[in-house]
Amino acid sequence: MKQITLDTDNYQLPANWNELTTEQLVFLLSLVNRKTSIQEIKTKIFLFCLQAHIGSKHLSHTFTMVIGKRKYPVSAGQLTALSDSFDYLFSHPDENGNYSLEPKLTRNPFPTTKCGCITVCGPDDGLTNITYDQFIMLQTYQQRIATHPSAIDELISIIYKRNIFKPESPGEPAIIKQMSPTVKTAILWFYLGTLQFLSGKFPRVFSGGGEPSGTSAFESQMKILDTLAEGDVTKKNTVRNSLLYDALFTMEFAIERQEKMK
DSSP, rough: EEEEEEEEEEEEEEEEEGGOOHHHHHHHHHHHHHOOOOHHHHHHHHHHTTTTEEEEEOSSSEEEHHHHHHHEEEEEEHHHHGGGGGGGGBOOOOOSEEEEOOOOSSOOOSSSEEEETEEEEEGGGGGGGHHHHHHHHHHHHHHHHTOOHHHHHHHHHHHHHSSSSOOOOOOOHHHHTOHHHHHHHHHHHHHHHHHHHHHHHHHHHHTTTTTTTTHHHHHHHHHHHHHTTOOHHHHHHHHTTTTTTHEEEEHHHHHHHHHHHO
């Protein structure tokens, strides 16, 4: 958590995506869905996390920020500077100076949730208890969401199961269809944040493993898998059915070993 001081009072703010509570995350989602500007998002999430609101405006061009029974005079510039504590929600500017939301959430905000009257259970933080085969399917449906938004139901059904999470349980997209759109987006953010984390932890696997440019990470992973299996279908199935992190560690080590042999 990040500490800020107003007068002589200290307050705590979330310092990264994983420190946002589920309630704060849902509020952030509501701001994004309203297509709120980046600065407004940062200001409103700042106030929400402090349970604060802006009161009256003074002749000195300052405002009163109210937190509980405490009142603090702040200028527009000071409020902007304070809200910059949430810069981590966004990417670095692109070549045109544009920013975009960059989920880095690896904590599952909804371990259990409701789809109508049915309870579904999701994976552990960081997707540590899913199989590599499930991860392959997640990447497949992720690519489809841009052109087929309903693919998000297929994606979520891979990692959310009825009553208890079991990797081997079949997905039920018809049940996931009843899930709240807000919860669906939060789960998608969780997946995307974990995917970014994995890309940093296993850079060789996700950079293409030496494959030609234009080859997707998914395609390169399939080629690495074929190399590891040495044409043996049984070995390939063993890797696919192993836990995600075990499979990625094996692939990363295999690529590193190949690099040293060159």
